[in-house]
Amino acid sequence: MNKKLFYILLVSFFLIAPLYAQEELEETQAQEEFQETQEDVVEVSEVQEIEETQAEIEEEQETEENTYTTQDDAAEQPEEYKGPYFESFNNKFSLRLSAYRNYLFDVTHEASRPFDIGLGLLYKNFELELRQRIPLFDDSNYPKTKTQEWQFNYYAKSTIVEIQVKDYKTSHTNYDRGIELRCTNIFAQYVWNYEKYSWQAAFNLSGRQFHSAESLLLGINAFYMTDKDDWHFAPYKKRYIAAIPHIGKAVTGAGKSNLFLAIFYSAGIGIVHESSQAETYPAFSFIAQAALGYHFGDVSFMVSCKALLQTALSNDPDADLSVLNSTLQCSIAKRF
Numbered sequence: 001m002n003k004k005l006f007y008i009l010l011v012s013f014f015l016i017a018p019l020y021a022q023e024e025l026e027e028t029q030a031q032e033e034f035q036e037t038q039e040d041v042v043e044v045s046e047v048q049e050i051e052e053t054q055a056e057i058e059e060e061q062e063t064e065e066n067t068y069t070t071q072d073d074a075a076e077q078p079e080e081y082k083g084p085y086f087e088s089f090n091n092k093f094s095l096r097l098s099a100y101r102n103y104l105f106d107v108t109h110e111a112s113r114p115f116d117i118g119l120g121l122l123y124k125n126f127e128l129e130l131r132q133r134i135p136l137f138d139d140s141n142y143p144k145t146k147t148q149e150w151q152f153n154y155y156a157k158s159t160i161v162e163i164q165v166k167d168y169k170t171s172h173t174n175y176d177r178g179i180e181l182r183c184t185n186i187f188a189q190y191v192w193n194y195e196k197y198s199w200q201a202a203f204n205l206s207g208r209q210f211h212s213a214e215s216l217l218l219g220i221n222a223f224y225m226t227d228k229d230d231w232h233f234a235p236y237k238k239r240y241i242a243a244i245p246h247i248g249k250a251v252t253g254a255g256k257s258n259l260f261l262a263i264f265y266s267a268g269i270g271i272v273h274e275s276s277q278a279e280t281y282p283a284f285s286f287i288a289q290a291a292l293g294y295h296f297g298d299v300s301f302m303v304s305c306k307a308l309l310q311t312a313l314s315n316d317p318d319a320d321l322s323v324l325n326s327t328l329q330c331s332i333a334k335r336f
Contacts, residue, residue, distance in 0.1 A: 081211050083210060083211065084210055085195070085196040085197070085198075085209065085210055085211050085213050086197075086201050086207055086208060086209045086210055086211075086213075087201075087207060087208050087210070088157075088198065088200060088201075088206065088207045089122075089200075089206050089207055089208070089335055090124045090125060090206070092335040092336060093121075093122070093335070093336045094121075094123070094205070094206060094333050094334065094336070095119070095120070095122075095333065095334050095336075096118075096120040096121075096122060096127075096129070096205060096331055096332070096333040096334075097117075097118070097119060097120075097331065097332055097333075098118040098119075098120065098131075098329055098330065098331040098332075099116070099117055099118075099329070099330045099331075100115065100116040100118060100131065100327050100328070100329050101114065101115055101327065101328040101329075102114055102115070102116065102325065102326075102327050103325060103326045103327070103328070115133065115134040115136075116131045116132065116133050116134065116149070117132055117133075118131040118132075118151070120151070122206050122333070125154055125155050125156055126152075126154055127151075127152070127154075127155070127204065127206070128150075128151070129151040129152075129153075130149075130150060130151075131149040131150070131151065132149075147166070147167060147168050148166075149164070149165065149166050149167070150164070151163070151164050152164075152165075153204070155200045155204060157191075158190060158191050158194035159188070159189070159190060159191070160187070160188065160189040160190075160191065160199050160217075160219070161186070161187075161188045162186070162187040163184070163185070163186050164183075164184070164185045164187075165183075166181070166182065166183045166184075166185075167182050168180065168181040180227075180228040181225070181226070181227055181228075182225065183223060183224070183225040183226075184224045184225075185221070185223040186220075186221070186222045186223065187219070187220075187221050187287070188219045188220055188221075188222075189217045189218065189219035189246070189248070189266070190217065190218045190219055191215050191217060191250075192215050192216040192218065193213065193214065193215035193216065194215070196213040196215070197209075197213040197214060197215035197250060197252065198213075198252075201254075201260070201262075202250065202252045202260070202262035202264070202291060203262060203264070203289060203291050203302075203304065205300040205302055205331060205333040208295055209252045209254040209260055209262075210254060211254060211255070212251075212253045212254055212255070213251075213252055214249065214252070215249070215250050216247070216248075217246070217248040217249060217264075217266055218246070218247055219245075219266075220243060220244065220246060220268075220270075221242075221246050221266075221268065221270075221287065221310075222242060222243045222244070223240070223241075223242050223310070224239070224240070224241050224242075225239070225240045226238070226239050226240075227239075227240070237276060238275075238276050239274065239275040239276060240272055240273070240274055240275075241272070241273045241275070242270060242271065242272040242273070242285075242310070243271060244269065244270030244271075244283055244284075244285040244310075245269075245270055246266045246267065246268035246285065246287070247266065247267070247268060248264065248265050248267065248287070249265060249266075250263070251264075258294055258295040259292075259294050260292075260293050260294075260295075261290075261291070261292050262289075262290070262291045262292075262293070263290050263291075264287075264289045264290075265286075265287070265288040265289075266286070266287050266288075267284075267285065267286045267287075268284075268285050269282060269283070269284055269285075269313075270282070270283055270285070271283060272312050281312040281313065281314040282312070282313040282314065283310065283311065283313060284309070284310075284311055284313055285309065285310045286307075286308075286309040287306070287307070287308055287309075288306070289305065289306040289307070291303070291304035291305075298335040298336075299332065299333070299334055299335075300332070300333045300335075301331070301332050302330075302331045302332075302333075303328075303329070303330050303331075304328075304329045304331075305326060305328050305329070306326060306327050306329070307325070308326070
């Protein structure tokens with residue numbers, strides 16, 4: 001019995017042991033496969049983390065580059081100015097004292113008054129100025145010039161009107177004889193960019209430009225002139241009437257400081273009519289001015305130079321109208 005049981009147990013062992021060993025082997029292989037799978041997952045995760053990190057780094061670099069680009073673009077493009085471009089002193093009464101140095105070139109008639117002094121009264125949009133010569137600087141080669149010169153200006157926000165009246169009772173020609181010369185000149189302009197540009201601030205000291213601005217100018221330059229000579233060898237009297245449309249440009253440079261620089265130029269072609277000969281000629285006119293000024297409280301200073309050219313475009317010797325002159329001006333204005 002015991003042997004029989006022994007043999008049964010022995011046979012069972014040899015039958016069950018391989019099955020158990022097979023199960024152990026399968027379990028071991030499963031554990032190894034699971035570990036390999038975990039290692040693969042870890043490797044994949046690490047790769048994904050590395051890729052995500054690299055993507056984040058690249059994204060940060062792109063963001064920084066975009067930031068630098070935006071900053072560069074912002075640096076290249078100045079900020080838009082949003083404040084007022086100018087202010088007017090129309091609500092104040094002003095006195096302006098000016099000294100003028102007159103230069104004449106290649107003109108038919110010349111007055112012996114190289115230096116003038118002018119006193120101007122400014123209130124609201126109007127200005128009236130009287131100029132008188134300084135006898136101390138008269139040319140001693142000629143008799144003293146008896147002259148009167150007035151300047152009336154009207155400055156609205158979009159309109160410029162300047163009227164100048166000259167009365168020279170003793171002028172001179174190349175033949176050194178006395179003549180009478182009277183001239184009324186009207187210069188009117190429309191300021192295209194009047195919301196930002198101020199003519200008063202640029203050339204009249206009756207305003208202040210806060211920020212640089214420019215404007216197109218459209219208008220007319222007209223004058224009436226009489227030229228009379230009672231010289232007994234060849235007395236004559238001529239009357240000239242001119243109307244010349246003008247187009248030009250004005251620019252004022254200004255900033256945070258109270259210093260400003262203004263430039264203006266205008267040109268046009270029109271007609272001149274001479275009444276004594278009943279002749280009409282084409283004419284050319286050019287006007288330019290530059291000014292440098294400074295504001296200090298209620299006091300303003302300015303130095304400017306203005307040039308004027310008016311000439312008849314004709315070969316006719318009777319069309320001898322030719323004016324080329326310039327004026328250097330130093331002014332100080334006090335507001336009350």
